[in-house]
Amino acid sequence: MAANPTVPPQHSRRVEAWVHSVLNPIIDGLSREQLLLKSGNLSWRAYSRRFEYVRPVIEYVDPSQQPNLEDFLNDPENLGFEDRFRRHDDLQRELELETNGFFDGLMNSAPFSEQVGTALRQYATDPHSSSYSTTMTDESVARFVGEYLINSIENLEQHYGLHEFWSRNRQEFRRLAEGAELGEKRGSFDRARRKLLEESGSLLGQLKGHRHYLCAKFDVPAAPFPNVLSA
């Protein structure tokens, strides 16, 4: 009987490529995503309006390996993953939209702008405060504060320009961000974060299980051997 041409043979290089260049980086990316979503540090950046380390699934795979991703998604061994990735990416996009909406709400909030301006003037005139860059405007500081609030930053590194300013004022900024004016946007943002956390955790579990299934069925290693790495 002729072999089924769609089933890869044992020790298949194709399956190795799926595991090493598609599944492993996605599993690594989703593991980090879980850590960040759980801790609340979403790695969101005001300058890019994106999460640096919470991305659509395709972006966890190096661009040079996209053909292996397409091959993985098109093979019947891996049925269902295209839909799972799409569901993850829809929720990731929803969270990004809600986050941007919450940030814009903060930037357009008069009480928030006033609070940043007042805190900044108090800080600048306090002889005991360490200096921040004089080139920073109220607006640029407000953008940093918004970013720190979204990322649930507790303490900034000592050498960061706003370290002391943040540690003195973060409670007041948090109170404003959770107050009535921004409460709805904050609520939508939190719900979107929880939905992605759940979906991403479930996808991560499924991918780990599928990696094990492929490695066992086709007898391929889950990661490249050191001698393969140096070849």
Place this chain on the structure above:
Amino acid sequence: MSPLRDNDRRELLIVDTGPIRELILHHAVFHFRFQKLRSHLQWLKTQASYDRCSGFIAAFRQKMTSASVVAELDRWIRETEKLGQAKLWNRVYDEFRNMQMQEEAVSLVEMKVDMVARFGPVDASLIGLAKRHQNLQPIVLTVDKKLCDECRGLGFDVRLLEEV
């Protein structure tokens, strides 16, 4: 050498590639769990060493580096991460933005040719910055002993990361 105390707070710190690289790596490994980068850390391997370095840098009102250092960071990122270089560039951007790092170019013709020949344009650019801002009594922070010796020979204050 002891770290800076409050009463010897300085105006300007000039930062070489090595310390920036270490700050970026420490954050990437310990905050974002990029475990594959752990083996590249050489000095800031513990929270205590990171905190000492962070505290030292915090004692300066201004932090500055040269455009040549950014080019050297690019070379390091390309050598360190064959795939996914954006994640390290994101860390560089984060570090520069949050530190409010200033960046100045020192043109090749501004630098002495014998110095460029001996130390390369990156180290020569840092010495160039120290000369340019001599009135602010800058300190140069580096991991490079050769640059350290040259700075001291020229009368500039310099610290090795391991001394901080």
